[in-house]
Amino acid sequence: MQPDFDQIVKEAWRAYDPSREAIKISDISAKVSTNHVYWMEFESGYFIVAKLSFFGTFQNFTEDHSIINSLSNNLPAPFENFLARSLMKGDRLFVYRHEKEDQDIWVVFYRPIKIKRKLPKRLNEEHILKLGAQAALFHQACFKVKGTLLRSTKTMKIDIIHLQKLLEDESDPLGLVDYANYLLEECSIFLDFYPHYRQVKLPKIPVFLDWNIGNFSVTSELELYSRWDYDWFRVSTRMLDFYFFSRVVSDIGDRTVFSYNASTLMEDRFVLFLKAYHEVYPLTPFEIDIIPHVYRFFLLNYVIKYGNYFFHEKYAKKLQQEALAKHLPSINSTINPDYLKNKLGL
Numbered sequence: 265m266q267p268d269f270d271q272i273v274k275e276a277w278r279a280y281d282p283s284r285e286a287i288k289i290s291d292i293s294a295k296v297s298t299n300h301v302y303w304m305e306f307e308s309g310y311f312i313v314a315k316l317s318f319f320g321t322f323q324n325f326t327e328d329h330s331i332i333n334s335l336s337n338n339l340p341a342p343f344e345n346f347l348a349r350s351l352m353k354g355d356r357l358f359v360y361r362h363e364k365e366d367q368d369i370w371v372v373f374y375r376p377i378k379i380k381r382k383l384p385k386r387l388n389e390e391h392i393l394k395l396g397a398q399a400a401l402f403h404q405a406c407f408k409v410k411g412t413l414l415r416s417t418k419t420m421k422i423d424i425i426h427l428q429k430l431l432e433d434e435s436d437p438l439g440l441v442d443y444a445n446y447l448l449e450e451c452s453i454f455l456d457f458y459p460h461y462r463q464v465k466l467p468k469i470p471v472f473l474d475w476n477i478g479n480f481s482v483t484s485e486l487e488l489y490s491r492w493d494y495d496w497f498r499v500s501t502r503m504l505d506f507y508f509f510s511r512v513v514s515d516i517g518d519r520t521v522f523s524y525n526a527s528t529l530m531e532d533r534f535v536l537f538l539k540a541y542h543e544v545y546p547l548t549p550f551e552i553d554i555i556p557h558v559y560r561f562f563l564l565n566y567v568i569k570y571g572n573y574f575f576h577e578k579y580a581k582k583l584q585q586e587a588l589a590k591h592l593p594s595i596n597s598t599i600n601p602d603y604l605k606n607k608l609g610l
Contacts, residue, residue, distance in 0.1 A: 267367050273302050273314045276360035276371035280353060284310075299495060312351070313374040318367070319495075319573045324418060325370050326359045328497050331414050333357050335470050338409040343402060346491055348377040379481045380489045386517030392533055394486035396540025399475075399509060402488055403502045404545050406469040413470070416499035420561050421458050424451050427569045438569065443588055450564060450592055457557050464550050466501045473498070473562070475508040477518050495574065496566060503551050503558045510534040523586050524567060526559055526598040535607045542608050549610045556599040563587045 270289055277286060288305040292313075302314040317325055329350055336347035351358050351373040360371040383391060428451050430437050431444045440447065472479075473496035480491040498504070510528040512518075513536070528534060541547070567587045571580040 267362075267369060269300050269316055269369075270302075272362045272369055273304070273316060273371060275362060276314065276316075276373075277304065277312075279360050280351065280358050280373065286312075289314075311376050313348070313376055314371055315374065316369060316371050318369045319570070322359075322361055322368065322370055325372075326357070327414065327416060327418075328494070329359065329372050330357050331416060331470065331499060332494055332497060334413050335406070335409065338412050339405050340408060342487065343405045345378075346402070346488060348374040348490075348492055350374055377490045377492055380483055382481055383477045383486075383512070384517075385477070385519075386515075387513055387533075389536065391486060392513045392536050393540045395509070395513065396537040397544050398482075398486070398488045399505070399537075400541040400544035403469060403505070406471075406502075407467060410467070410469050410499075413499070416468075418498050418500075420461075420500060420558075420565075421455065423565045423569070424454050424458075424561065427451055427564055430569065440568070440584070446588070447564070447568060450560065454557060454560055454564065457554075461501075461554060461557070466503075466551065468499050469502055470497065470499055471502060471504045472496065473504055473508060473566070475505060475512055477512055501551070501554070501558065503554055504562070506555065507559050507562055509537060513537045523591075524563065524583060525586075525591055526556075526595060529555060529559065529599050530603065535604065538604065538608060547608065547610070549605055552605045552608070552610060553601045555601055555604070556595050559599065560592065560595055563591055 270291070273289060274286070277284075284306055286304040287307055290303045290305075291300060292303045293300045299319065300316040302316070304312045304314055306312075332347065333350040333352075336349045339346060358373065362369040362371070383395070387395070428448060431440070431448050431451070436444075472491065472494065474493060476493075479493040481489045483489050507529065510531070513533045514528040514531055515533055516528075538547070566574065567583050571584050574580070575583060
């Protein structure tokens with residue numbers, strides 16, 4: 265039986281502040297994942313956003329939102345109001361946990377965030393250059409405050425090892441038994457690379473991965489103004505953000521029907537973005553070299569392992585089949601880090 269999410273949100277608010285009651289609760293979810301988002305209105309004209317989730321673990325959910333909340337408070341100008349702030353109770357982030365029979369559901373509350381303009385579905389050259397510089401400035405700001413944030417326990421290695429265990433489980437929890445051996449080989453390729461990544465010790469900063477143009481707004485001067493949707497948040501290498509940057513600036517633009525192909529990473533438009541980024545916050549040769557590996561991680565972790573949580577079942581299957589049939593097998597033939605390094609003069 266489907267949980268009564270509206271009721272759980274009401275329970276969460278009563279646990280937070282029983283002295284105020286919401287007069288209206290509206291589901292404003294994008295309807296593309298298992299997460300639910302609610303708009304709560306109070307008599308005083310006060311508004312709050314509630315996010316409800318049952319994906320992953322309660323510990324990771326709480327950890328991620330604690331880090332995001334610290335980041336939202338600690339980011340320097342001009343990003344001091346870029347991220348939505350969560351509600352605190354006393355001196356701690358408030359997270360409500362609903363545990364009943366086989367239900368384990370969590371709720372966190374956000375202050376609404378102001379939104380200005382959205383980028384167009386297909387960017388022009390000015391948009392690309394500005395976005396590249398702004399992304400670099402935001403990453404720099406995250407780097408500056410990384411030492412003030414709670415340590416994240418999630419790593420790419422842990423996530424891929426978890427995928428291996430799911431693939432080896434005889435109960436076939438992912439429904440991919442016919443592809444298990446192939447996917448285990450792809451996991452091994454990533455884990456064989458991982459010690460080289462750890463040896464270089466790239467800085468770990470907060471990254472949001474999903475930079476779909478529907479997840480952030482900009483000013484009239486094309487400066488980053490606000491960001492929401494934290495479903496794929498983690499603390500890791502900044503290079504995890506670049507695949508979605510390549511999608512934002514791609515020639516095909518934003519589409520309702522899409523695929524997670526790697527070709528956007530080799531477009532001239534992405535090279536233009538990289539150059540604008542590199543001019544502000546220089547990239548290293550090794551960071552360019554790991555682009556195929558972080559792309560592989562994205563496919564394995566977010567499309568294969570968690571696709572059923574982020575997309576409707578029918579569309580999740582489509583994306584998984586495309587990843588298996590086309591995207592994973594073509595990584596080495598499609599992505600050429602040497603070409604990108606040459607374009608950056610590295």
